[in-house]
Amino acid sequence: MLASPSTCQPPGGSMTTTALPLTPDYDAWPVESRIKHVESTPRLVTVHWSDGVISRYHSIWLRENAADDTTVNPATRERILDLSTLPAWPEIAYAQIDTHGALCIDFMPEERRLRFHPGWLRAHDYDNVCDNNAADGEAPLVPVTTWRGGPGSAPDTLDASGLLDTSPGAEAEEAVLAPALESLLGKGLVRLRNLPTEPGSLQSIANRIGPLRPTNFGELFDVRAKPDPDSNAYTAIALPPHVDLPTREYQPGLQCLHCLENSVAGGEAVMLDGFAVAEALRQRHPEAYTTLTRVRWRFANTSRSTDYVWHAPMIRQDARGELLEVRIADFLRGPLQATFEEVEPAYEALMALQHLLREPGFAIRFSYQPGDLVIFDNRRLLHARDAFEGDSGHRWLQGCYLERDEVRSRYRMILRARRQRRLLDSATS
Amino acid sequence: MLASPSTCQPPGGSMTTTALPLTPDYDAWPVESRIKHVESTPRLVTVHWSDGVISRYHSIWLRENAADDTTVNPATRERILDLSTLPAWPEIAYAQIDTHGALCIDFMPEERRLRFHPGWLRAHDYDNVCDNNAADGEAPLVPVTTWRGGPGSAPDTLDASGLLDTSPGAEAEEAVLAPALESLLGKGLVRLRNLPTEPGSLQSIANRIGPLRPTNFGELFDVRAKPDPDSNAYTAIALPPHVDLPTREYQPGLQCLHCLENSVAGGEAVMLDGFAVAEALRQRHPEAYTTLTRVRWRFANTSRSTDYVWHAPMIRQDARGELLEVRIADFLRGPLQATFEEVEPAYEALMALQHLLREPGFAIRFSYQPGDLVIFDNRRLLHARDAFEGDSGHRWLQGCYLERDEVRSRYRMILRARRQRRLLDSATS
Numbered sequence: 001m002l003a004s005p006s007t008c009q010p011p012g013g014s015m016t017t018t019a020l021p022l023t024p025d026y027d028a029w030p031v032e033s034r035i036k037h038v039e040s041t042p043r044l045v046t047v048h049w050s051d052g053v054i055s056r057y058h059s060i061w062l063r064e065n066a067a068d069d070t071t072v073n074p075a076t077r078e079r080i081l082d083l084s085t086l087p088a089w090p091e092i093a094y095a096q097i098d099t100h101g102a103l104c105i106d107f108m109p110e111e112r113r114l115r116f117h118p119g120w121l122r123a124h125d126y127d128n129v130c131d132n133n134a135a136d137g138e139a140p141l142v143p144v145t146t147w148r149g150g151p152g153s154a155p156d157t158l159d160a161s162g163l164l165d166t167s168p169g170a171e172a173e174e175a176v177l178a179p180a181l182e183s184l185l186g187k188g189l190v191r192l193r194n195l196p197t198e199p200g201s202l203q204s205i206a207n208r209i210g211p212l213r214p215t216n217f218g219e220l221f222d223v224r225a226k227p228d229p230d231s232n233a234y235t236a237i238a239l240p241p242h243v244d245l246p247t248r249e250y251q252p253g254l255q256c257l258h259c260l261e262n263s264v265a266g267g268e269a270v271m272l273d274g275f276a277v278a279e280a281l282r283q284r285h286p287e288a289y290t291t292l293t294r295v296r297w298r299f300a301n302t303s304r305s306t307d308y309v310w311h312a313p314m315i316r317q318d319a320r321g322e323l324l325e326v327r328i329a330d331f332l333r334g335p336l337q338a339t340f341e342e343v344e345p346a347y348e349a350l351m352a353l354q355h356l357l358r359e360p361g362f363a364i365r366f367s368y369q370p371g372d373l374v375i376f377d378n379r380r381l382l383h384a385r386d387a388f389e390g391d392s393g394h395r396w397l398q399g400c401y402l403e404r405d406e407v408r409s410r411y412r413m414i415l416r417a418r419r420q421r422r423l424l425d426s427a428t429s
Numbered sequence: 430m431l432a433s434p435s436t437c438q439p440p441g442g443s444m445t446t447t448a449l450p451l452t453p454d455y456d457a458w459p460v461e462s463r464i465k466h467v468e469s470t471p472r473l474v475t476v477h478w479s480d481g482v483i484s485r486y487h488s489i490w491l492r493e494n495a496a497d498d499t500t501v502n503p504a505t506r507e508r509i510l511d512l513s514t515l516p517a518w519p520e521i522a523y524a525q526i527d528t529h530g531a532l533c534i535d536f537m538p539e540e541r542r543l544r545f546h547p548g549w550l551r552a553h554d555y556d557n558v559c560d561n562n563a564a565d566g567e568a569p570l571v572p573v574t575t576w577r578g579g580p581g582s583a584p585d586t587l588d589a590s591g592l593l594d595t596s597p598g599a600e601a602e603e604a605v606l607a608p609a610l611e612s613l614l615g616k617g618l619v620r621l622r623n624l625p626t627e628p629g630s631l632q633s634i635a636n637r638i639g640p641l642r643p644t645n646f647g648e649l650f651d652v653r654a655k656p657d658p659d660s661n662a663y664t665a666i667a668l669p670p671h672v673d674l675p676t677r678e679y680q681p682g683l684q685c686l687h688c689l690e691n692s693v694a695g696g697e698a699v700m701l702d703g704f705a706v707a708e709a710l711r712q713r714h715p716e717a718y719t720t721l722t723r724v725r726w727r728f729a730n731t732s733r734s735t736d737y738v739w740h741a742p743m744i745r746q747d748a749r750g751e752l753l754e755v756r757i758a759d760f761l762r763g764p765l766q767a768t769f770e771e772v773e774p775a776y777e778a779l780m781a782l783q784h785l786l787r788e789p790g791f792a793i794r795f796s797y798q799p800g801d802l803v804i805f806d807n808r809r810l811l812h813a814r815d816a817f818e819g820d821s822g823h824r825w826l827q828g829c830y831l832e833r834d835e836v837r838s839r840y841r842m843i844l845r846a847r848r849q850r851r852l853l854d855s856a857t858s
Binding site for chain 2: 024025026027043056058060061064065073075076077078079080081082083084124126127129130169210211212213214215216228229230231232234235237240247248249250253300301302303304305306307308309310330331332333334335336337338339340342343344347350351354355358403404405408409412413416
């Protein structure tokens, strides 16, 4: 006898999505296409959708991703099923569409009947969406576009004056955050303007995205000329294009620099798309590019109380040659430890890169205004600054790091809220 | 004319290491072997050491790693030289041993004379140390050894009762921290006993290693059965072997679990070496192993306010097949998004792994005592727990994450302190 058969045969009622069983997560899955027809073999269900798309799902995939409370803990929405404890490979005895429009399957040998939400099912249509060329099973949240700078260029800039007065998660917050996160995800860079200039306010601004990642430099760090500096950043000298903390196994994904004061002569900020520079290197000096994807440089930052070392290539790409990360910071490289034969080619490649980094066509240049917050992808962008005259005024930036995970989570929450509003609108219209 | 020739011809004096120029970092480099003889060509210096070793150094490598203040900012010990601004590829006009035993080189066309500390030079002997098989240019700080558990096994355990009374960096702290960090680096696991049981004390204990990595679960998180849990960890149910936060681009490198109370029936802790399990899979089910290094599973953790997703293989190895990371957590996997052909083999491989994970021979099992702190490598070890009876008593662990960078930095500082003491001892003896 099948367990709880009633879930597939509810007592009448019209086809609505809200009456459907829970999906295995907290998201909303509007139904844009209905299941028209379904066929099955023991290990496969073929779904024919009302818009003509045909999607195949494996029995084992369906079994593991069911939303009932023998599969998912209803309190946490986390899986509790251990597949290897099933009596055998789950097979399909019978598949049908129930009166709510859900896919309803009887699994054997468990004798368990489980239902699948059509909106959720269509959103996870791996049969039509995935191909071997995709870096992973989902398209990027925002398409990545490389960019060049040059005279007159500027970062995407948004007025964020009311941001701290909005409620977290409200539509008013979304009006600033959504385009900011889109610039960050797509171009790796965004500038917010007209924010408070109180020291420490960066903490609450950055928390609108997610928790900070503290380092040995603290939770917030002060970028200004200091006595007894423990970083070149804390002097008035020029800094060449670099990422921060390449000395870590995983350099922070995101950096925020918030301007509190800026009245010095000099100290102009420079931002470059490291992916654009790497692509140019690949085109103009393919051998240098390959060398920099292979040679593991030693990145090191020693201070009186800490000693960070990590070995990694300056350019990291995936198996298909897509750029994943740049790790460039001349002042944070320790002595290269490579084979004897590798050393001269490594330095030749490095110099080819250094010449490219100085080409003005890659750089966006700007001066910080108090209240500006520049957020950038620290595994893709390079930042630099001109020297400034320390006695000509004050230049004070506060900075912090976050993980890129937080940007994606926050942006997915915005998309989820939009789906939920769409679902509500369609239910009330 | 060469710049500052006097640095190579000091006014007499015996050969001491302390009178040598600064090395390009904060470390101490005891001189265990003297430079006996040196030869050079424009692009190469060959150093003959007193113990018979012969090391070659490239001119460009030497030039970039000089310690003078045109190369390194003396205040921060960070590089200020930009190689690409040199007039030409640096060449060697002349190389000699100075009266302090340092290597002294005249560089052309710069006309600059620079000195190299023999202890530092020998410690960076890439010519003899590096080969193409090394994962990076330096041996691991502590050799990695995989391990199995089984009946009677226990984690390396240390009495840490006085830890919080020691001064940070003192030898008394080192007496506890050094062996703890060695177990962590080598086996991925250590247990400290007899620590305070005050809530929040984990913060100051963990800070003895480095700054914490906060997440959406907070800086410290409480592992106990809670109303309205947002994770299976916060219930009384059993947890299968898993890593924490596989849903992040970079799952935290280190996890600390600190027991404040434990009087429940059940809830025994289980620890497995994920690398040992992966090696066993490679031996017994090579196809499953290969599949799990290739298929990018979807790890997902949705809550009411966050939505983390990351796609990654369960086993990550380097080009030579050395294990880098495991990412396993059934309850934090979302629906697999892979090509249609990949889905069934992926699940077959997963089930082979799940059967191995249940073999008791891999597991160290133990009960937490109040005052225990278990620290483990969250990218290598898997942890699990039995279900417990929530109404039989109290079970309260506090947890936090750190990065593995902090363990290595802390351990390098201990090695540095030992080198400095050795240097002092030899200077006073």
